[in-house]
Amino acid sequence: MSEGAAPGQGAPDPAGGDRRRSRLRREAWGFAIGSLFFLVGALPRYAEWAGAVGVGVTFFVGSLCFTAAGFIQLSLSGRRLPRGQANRADRADWWSAAVQFVGTLLFNLSTGAALAAAIAAPDDIGAGWRPDAWGSLAFLVSSALAVAATRERLALWDREARTWHGTWLNMIGSIAFAASAVGAYVSPRTDDLVSLFWANLGTMLGAVCFFTAAVLSRRPIRRPARRRP
Secondary structure, three states, X not given: OOOOOOOOOOOOOHHHHHHHHHHHHHHHHHHHHHHHHHHHHOOHHHHHHHHHHHHHHHHHHHHHHHHHHHHHHHHHHXXXXXXXXXXXXXXXXXXXXXXXXXXXXXXXXXXXXXXXHHHHOOOOOOOOHHXXXXXXXXXXXXXXXXXXXXXXXXHOOOOOOOXXXXXXXXXXXXXXXXXXXXXXOEEOXXXXXXXXXXXXHHHHHHHHHHHHHHHHOOOOOOOOOOOOO
16 A cells, blocks of 8 residues: 555544545546547547647657556555555555556557657558557456456545446446557558557547546545634
8 A cells, every 4th residue: 555554554644645635636637638638649630630740749648648647546556566464455456556557658668669650651550559459458457457446445545546437437448449459450461450440439439438537536635724813
């Protein structure tokens, strides 16, 4: 566990709780902004206007926002492997955050490779597909673990850290990203995408789901009461 007391060891201090909620808000903003970049980058009209390099920059910046948010989420869940006394919910929560963070790094690789290919040769549409597929798989595994953690959410350090609407929106979004990765595969026979339609639609649907989940997960920050004179 990160800041504050672990479940069953006493309630965390109010200041520590406020710090965690503040970081949760930054985490939510990171996923929300990253999702918007992915949504815009998948729009055909934007692609026509921005060109291959512009789209590559858009996806790469979005992936960096995902990574920053994923790191915050992992640090909130505890940077070390769960120990023997950790309950099942905390274990699932930690592994979900860890696998998701790895997935964001793989998206960094795929979007970075696609951007480099666009700069060198804008017509090279197949660059970076393999890391993108592995990143999508990591998101699917992470979402499944998040659903498992939500089943015992009352045992988590923060009962609102995992919610049913958030975990299932992320699961649907992960499935959509996986469909996008399949559609973006370049067939060696045709030298073309398997499905440009699903490559774009999957990315847009996934971005909408992640954006919605991030906005719904934002936490209010409690301000200390003012002292009367």
